[in-house]
Amino acid sequence: EAEVAQSPRYKITEKSQAVAFWCDPISGHATLYWYRQILGQGPELLVQFQDESVVDDSQLPKDRFSAERLKGVDSTLKIQPAELGDSAMYLCASSSVGQGFTGELFFGEGSRLTVL
Amino acid sequence: AQKVTQAQTEISVVEKEDVTLDCVYETRDTTYYLFWYKQPPSGELVFLIRRNSFDEQNEISGRYSWNFQKSTSSFNFTITASQVVDSAVYFCALSEEGYQKVTFGTGTKLQVIP
Numbered sequence A: 001e002a003e004v005a006q007s008p009r010y011k012i013t014e015k016s017q018a019v020a021f022w023c024d025p026i027s028g029h030a031t032l033y034w035y036r037q038i039l040g041q042g043p044e045l046l047v048q049f050q051d052e053s054v055v056d057d058s059q060l061p062k063d064r065f066s067a068e069r070l071k072g073v074d075s076t077l078k079i080q081p082a083e084l085g086d087s088a089m090y091l092c093a094s095s096s097v098g099q100g101f102t103g104e105l106f107f108g109e110g111s112r113l114t115v116l
Numbered sequence B: 001a002q003k004v005t006q007a008q009t010e011i012s013v014v015e016k017e018d019v020t021l022d023c024v025y026e027t028r029d030t031t032y033y034l035f036w037y038k039q040p041p042s043g044e045l046v047f048l049i050r051r052n053s054f055d056e057q058n059e060i061s062g063r064y065s066w067n068f069q070k071s072t073s074s075f076n077f078t079i080t081a082s083q084v085v086d087s088a089v090y091f092c093a094l095s096e097e098g099y100q101k102v103t104f105g106t107g108t109k110l111q112v113i114p
Helices: none
Strands: A005-007 A010-013 A019-024 A031-037 A044-050 A053-056 A065-068 A075-079 A088-095 A111-115 B003-005 B010-014 B019-021 B024-026 B032-039 B046-052 B059-061 B064-069 B074-079 B088-096 B099-104 B108-113
Touching: A005 A088, A010 A019, A019 A031, A019 A088, A019 A111, A031 A075, A044 A065, A044 A075, A044 B099, A075 A088, B003 B088, B003 B099, B010 B019, B019 B108, B024 B074, B032 B074, B046 B059, B046 B064, B046 B074, B074 B088
Parallel strands: A010 A111, B010 B108
Antiparallel strands: A005 A019, A019 A075, A031 A044, A031 A088, A044 A053, A065 A075, A088 A111, B003 B024, B019 B074, B032 B046, B032 B088, B059 B064, B064 B074, B088 B099, B088 B108
């Protein structure tokens, strides 16, 4: 069964260090999302790609976060420098774009970040 | 702006009891979609159901049923005869037509006690 792949599954880092997460969406899915989920809260959209273009990054803290999807397939989310408040689960999701978007997202298992 | 409210933070039930998870939403659009996702302890969010704003028919799938009422902007989820495997965090979500952003509620943690 096709699935969204994410790595690493877990990451522990010290504050002020750089960290990167990778996501490979389901083959053929043009839309890719990065969500952040703080413990006890719902997922919050950080950035959304349509192919290689950013559609929405209004909630991305651009002073320290960056995201790219150079070839419109896999994507990398980077944090530099990491802060204590960045500790969270980073979820990648993808969806196909057919006639009429319906919002069904396919999620990866997530990357859990702990900043010490 | 779209908003989803799940007022129940945590619910505990004994196995075989029925349980209803509440969801209230806000949107200015007339065309929108509502969803429920399940997040088991493993962390991966799993899609359960999608309803569009023009279809207010309630839906039943096995032990799961959903009650969509536009008049009260609610999309509630009922699990009948709950099982331990139902223990998870459940998220209600909303997307508006033409804008591919999906907004999630804060989730309801369901614990089914054997």
